[in-house]
Amino acid sequence: MHSLPDDLSPPFTATEEKLIRLGLDPAAQPGEADACGVQLIRSFRKRGLTAEQLMASSARAIWAARELSAARGRVMSFGKYKNRTVGECPLSYLRWALTKCKDMPYNLRRAMQLVINEGSK
Numbered sequence: 001m002h003s004l005p006d007d008l009s010p011p012f013t014a015t016e017e018k019l020i021r022l023g024l025d026p027a028a029q030p031g032e033a034d035a036c037g038v039q040l041i042r043s044f045r046k047r048g049l050t051a052e053q054l055m056a057s058s059a060r061a062i063w064a065a066r067e068l069s070a071a072r073g074r075v076m077s078f079g080k081y082k083n084r085t086v087g088e089c090p091l092s093y094l095r096w097a098l099t100k101c102k103d104m105p106y107n108l109r110r111a112m113q114l115v116i117n118e119g120s121k
Contacts, residue, residue, distance in 0.1 A: 011057040016043050068118055071111035078104070086111045091119045 012020065022028055023036030044054065072087030079097060081089045086108070094112045097104070 011054065011061055013043065013047075016040055019043070068114055071114040074108060074111035077108060086115050089115075091116055 019036045019040045023033045023040065028036070072085060074086045076082050076084050076086060076089065078101070081093060086094065094116050098109065098112055098116070
């Protein structure tokens with residue numbers, strides 16, 4: 001279970017995120033976009049980041065985001081919030097249900113844990 005794999009730091013630093021946003025902004029001038037690309041690559045090199053690490057980290061982050069989205073959309077099959085999605089339930093209820101309800105389906109339990117873990121950040 002994970003939201004962002006524990007063995008990875010976030011794929012981009014705050015500065016790198018800003019460079020990406022500016023470089024891809026349609027209003028950016030060609031020279032600005034080029035300068036952002038150069039600075040972004042320099043930042044990756046400074047951190048010792050390889051292309052393989054960057055691609056793997058991004059792929060895992062995308063997978064984790066999809067998994068969390070699916071977890072939020074899983075429908076509760078019992079209780080006070082029956083027929084509502086896990087994402088609609090209060091975290092306090094999800095925590096309570098995980099401790100008190102031992103017979104719930106594995107996928108529902110896993111979805112609840114993912115949503116709780118993300119909400120605890």
